[in-house]
Amino acid sequence: MPLLPPALDKLATLLSRLPGVGKRSATRYAFHILGQPEEFARSLASALEELVTHVRFCVDCHALTEHEQCDICRDLSRDRTLVCVVETASDLVAVEQTGAFCGLYHVLHGVLAPLKGIGPGQLRLANLEARLAAVGAREVILATSTDVEGEATALYLAKRLAPLPLTVSRIATGVPMGGELEYLDQNTLSRALSGRRAFEG
Amino acid sequence: MHLVALGAEHFRNLATFRLAPHRRFNILEGKNGQGKTNLLEAVFLLSAFRSFRDARNRELVSWSEEATTVYGEIVRRDIARTVEVTVSAKGKRVALDGKNITRLPDELAHLNVVLFGPDDLSLTKAGPQLRRRFIDRAAYAVWPDYVTGLRRYAEALKNRNELLRQAAAGGLDVGVIQAFEHALVQHGARVVQRRLQFLKSFQPHFDRVFDHITAGALKGGIAYRGFKGLSKDADLAALEAGYAQALDEARATDMRRGFTSVGPHSDDLLFHINKRSARVYASQGQHRAFVLALKIAELHRIHEAIGVYPVFLLDDVSSELDEERNAQLMSYLDQAGGQVFITTTDRRFIHVASDARVYRVADGVISAE
Ligand SMILES: Nc1ncnc2c1ncn2[C@@H]1O[C@H](COP(=O)(O)OP(=O)(O)OP(=O)(O)O)[C@@H](O)[C@H]1O
Ligand SMILES: [Mg+2]
Ligand SMILES: [Zn+2]
Numbered sequence: 066m067p068l069l070p071p072a073l074d075k076l077a078t079l080l081s082r083l084p085g086v087g088k089r090s091a092t093r094y095a096f097h098i099l100g101q102p103e104e105f106a107r108s109l110a111s112a113l114e115e116l117v118t119h120v121r122f123c124v125d126c127h128a129l130t131e132h133e134q135c136d137i138c139r140d141l142s143r144d145r146t147l148v149c150v151v152e153t154a155s156d157l158v159a160v161e162q163t164g165a166f167c168g169l170y171h172v173l174h175g176v177l178a179p180l181k182g183i184g185p186g187q188l189r190l191a192n193l194e195a196r197l198a199a200v201g202a203r204e205v206i207l208a209t210s211t212d213v214e215g216e217a218t219a220l221y222l223a224k225r226l227a228p229l230p231l232t233v234s235r236i237a238t239g240v241p242m243g244g245e246l247e248y249l250d251q252n253t254l255s256r257a258l259s260g261r262r263a264f265e266g
Numbered sequence: 267m268h269l270v271a272l273g274a275e276h277f278r279n280l281a282t283f284r285l286a287p288h289r290r291f292n293i294l295e296g297k298n299g300q301g302k303t304n305l306l307e308a309v310f311l312l313s314a315f316r317s318f319r320d321a322r323n324r325e326l327v328s329w330s331e332e333a334t335t336v337y338g339e340i341v342r343r344d345i346a347r348t349v350e351v352t353v354s355a356k357g358k359r360v361a362l363d364g365k366n367i368t369r370l371p372d373e374l375a376h377l378n379v380v381l382f383g384p385d386d387l388s389l390t391k392a393g394p395q396l397r398r399r400f401i402d403r404a405a406y407a408v409w410p411d412y413v414t415g416l417r418r419y420a421e422a423l424k425n426r427n428e429l430l431r432q433a434a435a436g437g438l439d440v441g442v443i444q445a446f447e448h449a450l451v452q453h454g455a456r457v458v459q460r461r462l463q464f465l466k467s468f469q470p471h472f473d474r475v476f477d478h479i480t481a482g483a484l485k486g487g488i489a490y491r492g493f494k495g496l497s498k499d500a501d502l503a504a505l506e507a508g509y510a511q512a513l514d515e516a517r518a519t520d521m522r523r524g525f526t527s528v529g530p531h532s533d534d535l536l537f538h539i540n541k542r543s544a545r546v547y548a549s550q551g552q553h554r555a556f557v558l559a560l561k562i563a564e565l566h567r568i569h570e571a572i573g574v575y576p577v578f579l580l581d582d583v584s585s586e587l588d589e590e591r592n593a594q595l596m597s598y599l600d601q602a603g604g605q606v607f608i609t610t611t612d613r614r615f616i617h618v619a620s621d622a623r624v625y626r627v628a629d630g631v632i633s634a635e
Pocket of ligand 3: 123124125126127128134135136137138139
């Protein structure tokens with residue numbers, strides 16, 4: 066390992082924690098940033114600063130927002146009887162982009178993954194039942210991915226929500242096996258949504 | 267289906283080579299420890315992206331090198347495809363037709379390979395793992411998407427085992443364990459269903475071959491041993507119900523032991539000769555005959571499914587079989603018409619009527635005669 070100035074090395078080490086970035090590319094990025102006009106590094110730093118000070122999770126649905134409550138939760142024209150449960154904030158964006166859904170969301174920020182130590186307590190679930198009651202939801206659509214963890218999470222939620230007076234449905238399995246929502250094209254995804262079926266588990 | 271080009275660089279002890287294998291028989295002759303099995307391992311790698319010796323990545327790379335690349339050009343019904351596998355301690359990279367593939371597609375069946383090596387000779391005697399591997403590889407060749415179900419089952423299984431351990435440590439969440447057991451049951455039942463289906467379709471091929479090999483003197487049988495009460499004619503719903511019940515009954519014990527005791531990962535194939543367990547009663551020669559029939563029937567079954575013969579890798583088996591079995595194997599391979607790679611220390615063991623090319627393997631150097 067060649068000797069780098071500590072500040073450069075520190076940045077490279079941080080960048081290498083990004084998904085898909087190894088130590089070598091991280092070092093390349095660090096050098097690249099250093100090679101740009103100083104303005105670039107400063108705006109990057111302030112963008113990061115803004116990100117952590119302004120972006121937070123919606124208190125109701127846990128989507129990303131710059132307010133206490135996200136735009137979708139505040140939008141009174143959305144159908145409050147329909148709540149779509151997704152794994153990640155980017156899944157929310159994927160569903161939203163289909164234009165086929167006009168209800169509310171609930172973002173779990175993960176799926177049940179015993180091997181990674183993720184149980185119900187690690188997901189944003191604590192307020193789910195109370196929130197469903199508060200908005201008067203009549204249907205919950207479970208839109209977690211169709212891999213083993215996503216399926217198990219959907220089943221877990223279906224059982225947990227079964228006592229409530231609402232319909233629990235699962236997106237249609239037109240979603241290819243192992244498919245993550247984010248990578249689906251919009252047509253497939255809107256078909257998966259409209260073809261959802263009441264949960265039988 | 268056959269290889270028209272095969273090459274490798276820095277693979278095990280092999281010197282960089284590039285061959286144009288014969289359409290039919292390729293005989294790799296050389297003394298012990300020269301690199302014959304390594305060459306077969308390279309072909310297998312092109313098919314399964316792993317070693318049949320369960321070697322780790324770095325073991326495949328020549329000792330003084332960082333990475334190895336194996337290359338093949340496959341022709342199947344006049345359509346040519348290339349596959350290139352690069353292996354280093356860090357991992358594997360696969361390129362199909364020159365394009366890197368990042369995630370293995372579920373239905374990848376670009377090259378079907380059947381291996382018959384010294385390990386297979388203990389198929390009827392050794393532990394169940396070899397037999398599960400036999401049926402899984404064969405079923406995968408017939409139904410490429412079978413591997414998806416297997417992977418998912420394995421994933422659900424790992425999760426349930428982890429939950430069992432957490433539960434034993436006082437962290438039981440009934441809802442979570444139920445959810446993963448549901449996945450386990452769904453995928454497990456499907457795996458069992460596919461294996462039963464495979465056996466049903468495999469049995470006629472096996473019967474015919476075994477009958478021929480033993481000149482009608484013996485009757486062989488194959489049965490599936492799964493969870494208690496499993497019927498070979500059960501439909502998917504019955505398999506799911508049966509497996510769920512078996513899991514239910516095993517749960518307390520499983521929790522104590524920290525792993526799942528029932529399911530396709532612990533099932534077995536039972537081999538019979540004249541209705542008696544081959545493992546317990548068969549003679550040495552009968553074991554050999556049984557294994558030989560299994561392997562030849564596998565070739566036929568795959569041919570039936572995909573319309574072409576897979577590439578057959580025969581590792582040093584001829585010296586282990588007696589003369590008669592050896593002659594039977596060769597005459598089958600002669601008739602079948604697929605591409606074959608055979609290793610031997612002495613080509614006089616190999617009697618084939620078809621055209622053959624002989625390669626000498628000496629200290630990692632492969633040379634055509
Ligand atoms: N990564 C490696 N780098 C260099 N040499 C290796 C590597 N892995 C294995 N070898 C060597 O390759 C040699 C040949 O192995 P191989 O199993 O192909 O022999 P073989 O020709 O099949 O012999 P036999 O007839 O005894 O089965 C062995 O001597 C082994 O030490
Ligand atoms: Mg060998
Ligand atoms: Zn919100």
